[in-house]
Amino acid sequence: MKTIKDYLDSLFLNVPITPETKKAKEDLLAIMEDQYHGLLEEGKSEHEAIGAVISEFGSIDELLQELELSRSAFDEEIWENEIELDEALSFWDKVRNFSLFLSAGIALCILGLGMMLFLANSLNEMIGLLIMFILIALGVGLIITSSLSYSATKKKLNDRPYSQQVKIEASQQAENYAKSFRVGLVLGIILCILSVTPFFVKIAIGLPTGLSFLLFFASVALGVFFIVYVSIIYTWFTKVAEGTFFISDEDEPGPRASQHMYGDSAESIRLFERLYWPSIFVIYMVWSFLTRSWGYSWLIFVLGGIFEDYFLEKLKRK
Template structure:
């Protein structure tokens, strides 16, 4: 009725007209009108029924304040990240990108050294004398991996203080626009390096496929070139991708949005297994069965499975929320 509506609107006029207030107002009017109808059915006059309804609900402003207070308590407080701290984060992220990317390259070069030495004809390595080339390759592999692990650990420690935020922050007022502009400018660089890295990965097996086409087994030099190309591609993808992640983390977009962070936490175990497994299958198919020309498909399959798992998990989470 108009009397109840005017009463509700008059009392709630002091509050900002937010979505939560409108929802509260609509629900309240629905409840009060149902009560009014009930009193009228009991034989009360219209004025009596309105009086009973208003008396029963009391001060609706206090009720709304209580609801808002409970909502604030349920919402975790977001700390403010100021410009200086954000710039320090981006600088630390860039340094971490260098260390992680170099570490990955060292791992690849370690494998390259081991495989290349074992595939190189013995005559070409006569200068090694009686030293076992397999031992030399293994020493180089372990040395490179040791340095790489050191870089990974150091970069992880440097970034640890930012990871505890888990995206639960807001940027200083006005600074988010500046970061958005920087991110947009950097996106062009990222796209170029992404395309370059992917193209290099796709073309790199040609170094091994061409010798096979003329019935020759790839020698150590060809394998070394293959791994160097892969290392360059991976460096581009890793270095520029990590820096891009820094901007996206500050803006809390893409994979760093709250929704996708929940999906990431839920599917993290699967992702940690599927990609290393795909890499192992790729290398085994190439070295054991010489299937370099089709082995790359395993990464496509892994990507599809990864997307499917995340999509299913996301839909399940959405279904649970609706329930």
């Protein structure tokens, strides 16, 4: 079954994601699964059934034509300046470095608090504060330097389409990394849950207070490290495998990505996103000055957040 799904995924790699193509893919998968199970019931082996199902279906153009979806509808997409495999591999190396330094930086900041409480209770409060500031400074330094380099790399790739080779490689990388992601995520969650154990040990056998805090923050720091590290890497593999354009900022996709996602509504949505919150702020200031209602006029921002999703959904439907 996985072979059939992978085959269908490969056929649709460079087909833009629209409600029609998504429905077509789901329908085709259902048809192929039914035929596969039917062949198994007839006595075919698993390999024979898979081969028969795949051989019966033609190229992606024939498949789309059978479902009354002409590929010419997609020819308006401009697939120039594609992200090639060497660029993707270089970017994934950058992602690994960024996730390592970011998770390590966060962990150092958390560990700094633990060291401060440990030293304040066991040695000297000033030394504890000094060690905390050193660890936090190192952590923030790692976060800032890695983030700057990571952002610069994303900017170079922003709003460019993925080549078919890149999407195939991303699917394979995501599949290979899935086990590491699950292990890292579960391990991180377990460490965060078990971080309270030192306080129970303190009550039971009288563990020193400072050491209890140090073990607590160390466990949390290590747990957060694993969660952040594996999540960033796995997220980028899946984003590339499932996406069509590289989107550096999910809140502000580039012109080509917007056009691909929203069609004729792209320009309206981009204009709305640029003007909406500045307009809300102007309304807030004008209303507050005119009515002197500073105590509750801030609710405009709450209402703005609620209505933003409503307006965006209306624009997307258009």
